[in-house]
Amino acid sequence: MQFRVTGLTATALGAGLFAPGMAAAQTLDVSVTIPRLTVAEYHRPYVAIWVEKEGGPKQTLAVWYDVDLKNNEGTKWLRDIRQWWRASGRTMRFPAAGVTGATKAPGTHKVSFRPKLGAGNYTLVVEAAREVGGRELVRIPFSLPKGGTARAAGKSELGAVTLTVKR
Amino acid sequence: MKLRNILIATAVAAVAIPASVQAHRQWMLPSMTVVSGEGADVWVTVDAAVSNDLFYFEHQPLRAEPLVMLPDGSAGEVKNKAQGRYRTTFDVQIQQRGTYKIFYASEGVMGTYKLNGEEKRLPRGTTADKLASVIPAGATDVRTTTASNRNEIFVTAGEPTSTVFKPVGKGIELVPVTHPNDLVMGEDATFQFLLDGKPTPDLTVTVIPGGIRYRDQLNQQDLKTGADGKVTVKWGEPGMYWVNVTTPRPARAEGAPPAPGGRRASYVTTLEVMAP
Numbered sequence: 001m002q003f004r005v006t007g008l009t010a011t012a013l014g015a016g017l018f019a020p021g022m023a024a025a026q027t028l029d030v031s032v033t034i035p036r037l038t039v040a041e042y043h044r045p046y047v048a049i050w051v052e053k054e055g056g057p058k059q060t061l062a063v064w065y066d067v068d069l070k071n072n073e074g075t076k077w078l079r080d081i082r083q084w085w086r087a088s089g090r091t092m093r094f095p096a097a098g099v100t101g102a103t104k105a106p107g108t109h110k111v112s113f114r115p116k117l118g119a120g121n122y123t124l125v126v127e128a129a130r131e132v133g134g135r136e137l138v139r140i141p142f143s144l145p146k147g148g149t150a151r152a153a154g155k156s157e158l159g160a161v162t163l164t165v166k167r
Numbered sequence: 168m169k170l171r172n173i174l175i176a177t178a179v180a181a182v183a184i185p186a187s188v189q190a191h192r193q194w195m196l197p198s199m200t201v202v203s204g205e206g207a208d209v210w211v212t213v214d215a216a217v218s219n220d221l222f223y224f225e226h227q228p229l230r231a232e233p234l235v236m237l238p239d240g241s242a243g244e245v246k247n248k249a250q251g252r253y254r255t256t257f258d259v260q261i262q263q264r265g266t267y268k269i270f271y272a273s274e275g276v277m278g279t280y281k282l283n284g285e286e287k288r289l290p291r292g293t294t295a296d297k298l299a300s301v302i303p304a305g306a307t308d309v310r311t312t313t314a315s316n317r318n319e320i321f322v323t324a325g326e327p328t329s330t331v332f333k334p335v336g337k338g339i340e341l342v343p344v345t346h347p348n349d350l351v352m353g354e355d356a357t358f359q360f361l362l363d364g365k366p367t368p369d370l371t372v373t374v375i376p377g378g379i380r381y382r383d384q385l386n387q388q389d390l391k392t393g394a395d396g397k398v399t400v401k402w403g404e405p406g407m408y409w410v411n412v413t414t415p416r417p418a419r420a421e422g423a424p425p426a427p428g429g430r431r432a433s434y435v436t437t438l439e440v441m442a443p
Binding site: 071072073075076077078079082083085086089090091093094 | 199201202203204205206207208209323325326327349351441442443
């Protein structure tokens with residue numbers, strides 16, 4: 001699955017044009033595998049994907065949660081993605097246009113982001129929390145403006161996570 | 168803490184705390200402290216009790232009337248309150264973003280006087296405004312101690328805020344250096360304590376993790392506030408912690424009444440330390 005966040009893209013491009021010292025707009029291609037689990041009661045995990053600048057701000061790229069429940073009830077469990085909640089989620093409103101989306105089935109999901117990021121050291125973080133299940137977090141460090149591909153994998157709630165930085 | 172010390176502490180507490188809550192450990196335990204949810208149906212439920220073990224219901228329910236301060240500083244509402252044999256339970260609906268305070272506080276006066284050569288004690292539950300009416304004419308050697316008691320817990324929806332920490336200047340109060348709803352295992356937390364509105368050194372700070380029933384050691388930390396009234400706590404594990412801050416209590420014979428003529432205050436909060 002691939003989706004572009006057009007609003008963010010426009011912002012990132014605009015910043016690239018007008019902010020001197022800003023890295024050229026880059027694309028973060030992220031591939032997240034949600035493992036197929038054999039459990040009596042399975043619910044798709046809540047997943048947050050965000051970027052932390054070394055010693056700097058944290059920016060949410062995507063949140064997958066139960067967006068379709070009545071009265072926005074799915075937001076009640078966002079706190080269970082607990083590191084993300086503290087890093088960024090608690091400052092946000094939900095749903096957030098261009099950031100939040102429905103939970104995803106087991107399998108590999110490819111998403112692309114064009115966040116506004118300057119040169120520096122970053123960590124991409126993917127955190128998954130599953131109703132009546134566990135929670136896991138995978139971190140992938142990367143540097144800008146360098147491109148390249150990095151991989152990590154979870155052991156329980158997340159499978160392989162791959163990050164490709166393209167300039 | 169050795170059993171003997173617990174007994175002494177308990178005896179002190181029995182005198183210092185108004186009749187509604189005597190002895191043992193009093194506490195309020197929220198169902199959660201870090202809240203998300205944009206819907207209209209988000210609630211926190213609170214258990215409140217007085218017990219030996221933390222946080223188990225095995226002695227007395229809380230009998231005080233808890234209050235709610237909303238993140239904007241206005242008064243909120245306690246709903247669905249019920250008092251059982253061992254615990255009181257109530258709900259607070261979360262409709263604003265920010266930090267809520269759920270609390271009760273009281274102040275009382277205790278002391279002694281002499282009448283016709285005989286020493287008498289002030290009745291339990293005496294308050295400062297009734298002091299004149301409970302001391303009979305002709306009493307001499309009047310010695311009184313004001314005792315303040317405060318118990319408060321915090322719950323935050325969205326980002327932590329600080330309006331509810333505005334001190335009222337009575338008894339012991341907490342001023343966050345670290346926000347009480349932003350606690351994570353592996354990060355030390357610092358709090359400042361005020362007595363009657365002033366940062367106060369040498370307050371006794373007791374920190375005990377919940378779950379006492381299933382371990383042999385209390386794992387109690389005995390700390391003191393520093394010169395600026397601040398104390399730093401290192402967490403041993405994630406979970407709920409009982410924190411009790413009191414004015415220093417000099418050692419004395421078991422069962423003896425405290426010497427009147429001073430200021431006595433106690434503060435209790437329950438803090439949730441999240442796993443990283």
